[in-house]
Amino acid sequence: MEQDIQPLNPIAFDLGFLAVHWYGIIIGFGVLLGLYIATREADRRGIGKETFVDMILFAVPIAIISARIYYVIFQWDYYSQNPGQIIQIWNGGIAIHGAIIGAVITAIVFSKVRKLSFWKLVDVAAPSLLLGQAIGRWGNFMNQEAHGGEVTRAFLENLHLPNFIINQMYIEGSYYHPTFLYESIWNLLGVVLLLFLRRSNLHRGEIFLSYVIWYSVGRFFIEGLRTDSLMLTETLRIAQVISIVLIVVAIGLWVYRRVGGYADKKYLEA
Template sequence: MFTSPGPLVFQLGPVSIRWYGLLIAMAVLLGLLLASWLGRRRGIDPALIADLLPLLVLGAVVGARIYYVALEWRQYQDDWRGVFAIWRGGIAIHGALIGGTLVTILFCRWRRQPFWALLDVLVPAVALGQAIGRWGNFFNSEAFGLPTNLPWALTIPMANRPAQFIEQASFHPTFLYESLWNLGVCALLLLLFRLGSQGRLRLPAGALSCTYLMAYSAGRFWIEGLRLDPLCLFSQPPFCAGGLRMAQLMSLLLILLGGAGLLWLYRIRRPLPDPSGVSP
């Protein structure tokens, strides 16, 4: 079993550095480096990705917050100022994906860039960023799962435990499960990207994005079933009415969407991509 050292890296007077913010910054930086490297191999100017990055981060954060607030409106209906207090927590990855995708669509229209080709070099970086960012949950002692006595269980401070499990000390480290899963998704996407670039795999534009939707969502579906802080459609966590958890519902929808996208891409029998990996 292991225990979080706490959310603070250090504090000097009124200035504090938190692990969550540090990890997000690291995720953004490494994601930029990875997306730029992949972009060069597909003939995409790294400066274009650098221009998109701040807009993408902003869109993801706004989308994540709107999604969370919409599903947890009962917390904010009498305190609308709390909607803007994002530092108190309350963001959702599916909202971030929606917001980031919308920003990327608008950016591609503005800069007259092919949307799917650009998105394909972004999704491996997104998966890597998710893997890194999930460790913020560890330092905050949040986003954990059901009680367990497994050797890798996470010890949660009493103040962070749900009332139903106040006497339980150790829980599933679902942040760890998702971090490892996302690393695997990133590795899969990079392998497919390499095979496509070498001409050993027919990889039309959009195929990597569809694969990401299916692979990430498959892991999120089962991991969400363990979590004690799900977003519910009709009731309060940790047990949603009828077992309906919004992240699982969204995961199923994204799996279907990704599968339909792959079916459409490969049924039209596009030719093999050129050596740069860009399909016509």
């Protein structure tokens, strides 16, 4: 019976003084796995593992803070009335576009301080970023958030989803599109694409720009299914607007760097 379906517990374990949420554990796992993959590739590209370890110590907290700030800004009507909840990120409410902004700014500053190529750094990091995003969406799954509009159980069963996903999509008496899953799968396919592009030896910076384009295309369409979008106006979803801007900027940079001769080196070159 549907009324007997119980959601998965978003708390992994409770120490009494501290409740550890699956949301944080899953995001942490995504960061660590992404870091592992990035450091292995960095070693092959002559950057050095310690470079990425050093950068991640700055990038992760800055990305989380910027992701939360981004989310709070566009939900200010709510948080201005509930300021005590602003820091409660374990309940969800971080925006990946805010995280990307924070991470890119960190990489720009870090590369200048270390006198490294920014484009080389972000090319190495791109598959790890997308993998981390794919894993992180399962944190949304545990919190029953980032879902789409109402559907039937039969619809979900026709997608051949396991029962634990179908049951978790049963929220307050209705079933919903598992848009977290759609985006996770899209991102995983993107990781495969980016790993292939490494071998094709694109010009420096173009793997990262491919990441921006791939993620933004998927996010644009998947966002249209969601019911919890941050809104710019009553009809414009912020994530869709940002996705279009990022696609245009990424393609523009790709062409500009090729035509202007700024992408002279290739990925596999030292």
